Amino acid sequence: MRVPLLVLSLFSPWLFAASPLAVNPDFSEKREQPWFIMVTQAGCHFCERLESQVLQPLRASDAYTGQIQFAHVGIDQGISVTDFDGRRIAGRDFAARYAAFGTPTLLFLSPDGESLADPKYGVPDAIDFYSYQIESVLQTIAPRK
Numbered sequence: 001m002r003v004p005l006l007v008l009s010l011f012s013p014w015l016f017a018a019s020p021l022a023v024n025p026d027f028s029e030k031r032e033q034p035w036f037i038m039v040t041q042a043g044c045h046f047c048e049r050l051e052s053q054v055l056q057p058l059r060a061s062d063a064y065t066g067q068i069q070f071a072h073v074g075i076d077q078g079i080s081v082t083d084f085d086g087r088r089i090a091g092r093d094f095a096a097r098y099a100a101f102g103t104p105t106l107l108f109l110s111p112d113g114e115s116l117a118d119p120k121y122g123v124p125d126a127i128d129f130y131s132y133q134i135e136s137v138l139q140t141i142a143p144r145k
Contacts, residue, residue, distance in 0.1 A: 025082075027113065104122065108138075
């Protein structure tokens with residue numbers, strides 16, 4: 001059992017991401033850091049690609065630990081989140097508020113739920129440049145230390 005884990009950890013360090021990822025989080029828990037949210041749904045292959053090629057490595061880099069809250073919000077039937085005011089709402093309704101009608105959509109929100117940057121929709125073929133664009137937004141919204 002040790003060999004596969006060692007091999008896995010050598011070739012996929014982003015699987016052990018240092019920055020936590022909240023799935024359908026409780027947004028009413030007041031924190032100081034802004035939110036970086038991927039709106040997703042089951043079976044979304046573009047979401048899986050974005051997660052594995054951009055978001056996991058970004059979280060694993062530790063560059064935004066303590067500065068950005070990372071989350072996924074599902075829009076599938078039956079998925080709900082606790083909204084910023086403490087009410088439970090459908091993930092689909094939460095996403096619609098920010099014009100996230102397709103997946104993946106990336107949202108950049110203040111700790112109180114205000115949009116800090118325009119949403120990013122889909123996944124382009126030039127994913128490296130997209131990763132750069134995402135990090136540029138995160139650098140602008142991350143609180144200064």
